[in-house]
Amino acid sequence: MILQTSKSKTLRLPVADPIEASHPLIRDIMTTSPEQLLGALNWRYATKKFNAAATIPTDLWKTLESALVLAPSSFGLQPWKFVVVTDPQVKAQLVPHSWGQSQPADCSHMVVFAVKTGLDQAHVDHFLARQIEVRGGSLEALAGYRGMMLGSLQKATDAGYLDIWQTHQLYIALGQFMTAAALLGVDTCPMEGIAPVEYDRILGLTGSGYKTVVACAAGYRADDDKYASQKKVRFPASEVVKHI
Amino acid sequence: MILQTSKSKTLRLPVADPIEASHPLIRDIMTTSPEQLLGALNWRYATKKFNAAATIPTDLWKTLESALVLAPSSFGLQPWKFVVVTDPQVKAQLVPHSWGQSQPADCSHMVVFAVKTGLDQAHVDHFLARQIEVRGGSLEALAGYRGMMLGSLQKATDAGYLDIWQTHQLYIALGQFMTAAALLGVDTCPMEGIAPVEYDRILGLTGSGYKTVVACAAGYRADDDKYASQKKVRFPASEVVKHI
Numbered sequence: 001m002i003l004q005t006s007k008s009k010t011l012r013l014p015v016a017d018p019i020e021a022s023h024p025l026i027r028d029i030m031t032t033s034p035e036q037l038l039g040a041l042n043w044r045y046a047t048k049k050f051n052a053a054a055t056i057p058t059d060l061w062k063t064l065e066s067a068l069v070l071a072p073s074s075f076g077l078q079p080w081k082f083v084v085v086t087d088p089q090v091k092a093q094l095v096p097h098s099w100g101q102s103q104p105a106d107c108s109h110m111v112v113f114a115v116k117t118g119l120d121q122a123h124v125d126h127f128l129a130r131q132i133e134v135r136g137g138s139l140e141a142l143a144g145y146r147g148m149m150l151g152s153l154q155k156a157t158d159a160g161y162l163d164i165w166q167t168h169q170l171y172i173a174l175g176q177f178m179t180a181a182a183l184l185g186v187d188t189c190p191m192e193g194i195a196p197v198e199y200d201r202i203l204g205l206t207g208s209g210y211k212t213v214v215a216c217a218a219g220y221r222a223d224d225d226k227y228a229s230q231k232k233v234r235f236p237a238s239e240v241v242k243h244i
Numbered sequence: 245m246i247l248q249t250s251k252s253k254t255l256r257l258p259v260a261d262p263i264e265a266s267h268p269l270i271r272d273i274m275t276t277s278p279e280q281l282l283g284a285l286n287w288r289y290a291t292k293k294f295n296a297a298a299t300i301p302t303d304l305w306k307t308l309e310s311a312l313v314l315a316p317s318s319f320g321l322q323p324w325k326f327v328v329v330t331d332p333q334v335k336a337q338l339v340p341h342s343w344g345q346s347q348p349a350d351c352s353h354m355v356v357f358a359v360k361t362g363l364d365q366a367h368v369d370h371f372l373a374r375q376i377e378v379r380g381g382s383l384e385a386l387a388g389y390r391g392m393m394l395g396s397l398q399k400a401t402d403a404g405y406l407d408i409w410q411t412h413q414l415y416i417a418l419g420q421f422m423t424a425a426a427l428l429g430v431d432t433c434p435m436e437g438i439a440p441v442e443y444d445r446i447l448g449l450t451g452s453g454y455k456t457v458v459a460c461a462a463g464y465r466a467d468d469d470k471y472a473s474q475k476k477v478r479f480p481a482s483e484v485v486k487h488i
Contacts, residue, residue, distance in 0.1 A: 030427075030428055030429040031276060031280045031281070031283060031284045031426075031427045031428075031429065032275060032276045032280065032284075032427040032428065034303065034304065034307035034428065036275045036276065037275070037307060037311065037424055037427055037428065038307060038310055038311075038314075039275060040275045040276075041310070041311060041314040041420075041424075042314065044314075044316070046316065046320075059278065060278065062278075063278035063281060063282060065481060065485055066282055066285070066481070067281065067282075067285060067423075068484075068485065069478050069479075069481050069484060069485070070282075070285040070286065070288075070476070070478060071419070072288070072290065072419075072422060072434055074436055076290075076477055078478065078479055078484060080484060081484055081485075081486055082484060082485045082486070083485075083486045083488060084485060084486070084487050084488070085488045086487070086488070087488050090488050127477070127479075130477055130478075130479055131477045134475050134476075134477050135474060135475050135477065164408060165436075167412070168411070168412065168415045168436075168458075169415075171412045171413075171415035171416050171418075171419065172415050172416075172418055172419040172422075172434075173419065174415075174416055174419060175315070175316075175415065175416040175417065175418060175419020175420040175421075175422075175423070176285075176419040176420070176422070176423045177419075178316060178416075178419075178420070179311075179419070179420045179423040179424060180281055180285075180423060182275075183274075183275045183276040183281055183427070184274050184275075184276065184278065184281065185274040185275065190316055190416075192318055192409075192412075203486075203488060204488075214412075230379060231378050231379050232314070232378075233320055233371070233374055233375045233378050233379065234313050234314060234322065234374075235313075235322055235371075235374055237309060237310070237313050240312075240313060240322060240324060240325055240326060241309055241312065241313070241325075241326045241327075241328060242325055242326070242327045242328070242447075243328050243330070244327060244328070244329045244330070244331050244334050244447060244448075
């Protein structure tokens with residue numbers, strides 16, 4: 001396995017940099033310094049060309065998978081399936097359904113974010129069973145909580161908003177995944193320009209109750225990806241942040 | 245200012261823990277170890293009760309604001325406004341429009357994520373002007389890129405999908421924000437149970453072209469928030485991750 005990274009974007013940051021010694025508790029609970037965090041977020045870019053020979057090590061991938069599993073969601077209902085594609089033949093099949101872009105083939109791990117459609121009482125009860133398994137308690141004690149969740153789902157269903165709402169949660173997971181990857185030095189490319197119906201077919205999701213929403217290629221940038229060295233284009237904070 | 249954190253959730257992790265010495269480049273570009281990352285993601289929870297006396301230090305807040313500004317978005321178009329509310333009176337006004345929950349009042353910084361509706365040619369041209377400002381180049385050289393973006397926006401408009409698509413980007417920013425906050429030891433509570441029209445009115449967004457989508461309270465958990473010590477409920481990875 002060859003591992004190459006664009007030198008221009010390589011991070012070499014100090015390990016620890018507590019910011020305010022006057023707030024010892026802040027330092028205690030801080031895992032990453034502001035400089036480290038911003039270094040990683042600036043290092044991240046939508047990778048156009050992956051190094052096809054570079055594979056994310058197994059242990060590191062497991063961490064990123066945990067970042068997906070731990071992603072926050074509305075009521076904690078986790079209305080998702082994360083399909084992780086490493087089979088070269090399947091990855092190649094995704095290319096023509098991704099505007100012909102090469103990332104699905106060349107990346108190490110191709111993650112497809114699929115939403116559970118028509119979230120219903122069965123899902124809520126499955127979630128509560130899991131909650132009782134993890135935390136203890138009884139379904140009787142959770143009746144009010146259950147009713148509240150079912151009421152919200154019903155209201156969203158009546159408004160034709162249910163799947164739109166749940167789809168939002170997938171993007172939270174996508175955001176957490178890309179941020180986590182950047183901190184671990186793993187490159188990503190979020191991909192909305194994909195054909196969900198074809199993805200569903202190739203990944204065996206058709207008729208499963210899950211639908212492809214968005215994808216994210218993960219791996220290591222090719223040394224000659226010219227996009228890696230381009231300056232990040234962001235509107236000034238004064239334009240996108242309003243203080244009240 | 246008093247800063248208190250629930251001891252049961254306080255992180256005291258090793259500073260560095262490279263995982264595979266056989267991959268030196270991975271270690272070089274890794275900002276945070278897998279253990280540190282997972283520690284922070286497990287430490288995070290949807291904070292129900294904030295310590296109303298604990299304020300996020302200015303420098304730390306600026307870092308989180310940068311995490312918002314640096315969030316990825318489709319084509320990099322940044323279809324958003326982040327409204328950061330610290331004025332106690334305005335924060336209090338948000339409570340009755342947030343299912344009566346206390347987080348908007350008690351948190352340190354209340355962030356409201358607003359989407360720019362009806363994203364159009366003017367926005368694309370504004371973005372390209374910024375790109376030229378940052379990277380150089382000319383509008384002529386970017387004509388093809390411009391046409392591709394405008395075509396995508398038009399197609400989404402025709403399908404009645406434009407604002408739904410752009411709204412997804414706000415959730416990427418929300419995901420990045422919550423992950424970044426956890427790494428910096430800042431607590432958050434994502435809030436979808438809010439009245440967007442009332443939020444728009446209170447925040448002066450009505451008629452501005454921006455609409456409230458979702459909010460996120462940020463600050464420090466109260467010592468007696470019983471939710472802080474509850475075990476996280478997640479479906480097993482084997483259930484939500486499919487490997488191909």
